[in-house]
Amino acid sequence: VTVSVDQLFCAASGMCKKVAPQVFDLPDDSDSAVVLVNPVTDPEQVARAKEAEQSCPTAAISLEPA
Numbered sequence: 001v002t003v004s005v006d007q008l009f010c011a012a013s014g015m016c017k018k019v020a021p022q023v024f025d026l027p028d029d030s031d032s033a034v035v036l037v038n039p040v041t042d043p044e045q046v047a048r049a050k051e052a053e054q055s056c057p058t059a060a061i062s063l064e065p066a
């Protein structure tokens with residue numbers, strides 16, 4: 001899947017990084033999350049990315065079929 005974070009909606013909660021640390025990072029000097037791997041192909045990481053999408057408090061994460 002292709003993962004994207006809408007920088008305008010991201011509230012820098014860090015939830016995505018907590019749920020899927022290999023897919024998302026929230027750099028100390030940034031006010032929005034960044035995607036580390038694209039597209040995500042590993043099934044375990046895809047599952048975590050989906051969980052992060054559902055956990056994001058501002059619905060800033062989108063997943064699309066790669």
Ligand code: SF4
Nearest residue numbers: 010011013014016056
């Ligand atoms: S969970 Fe959502 S709001 Fe929080 S850092 Fe990730 S993308 Fe941003």
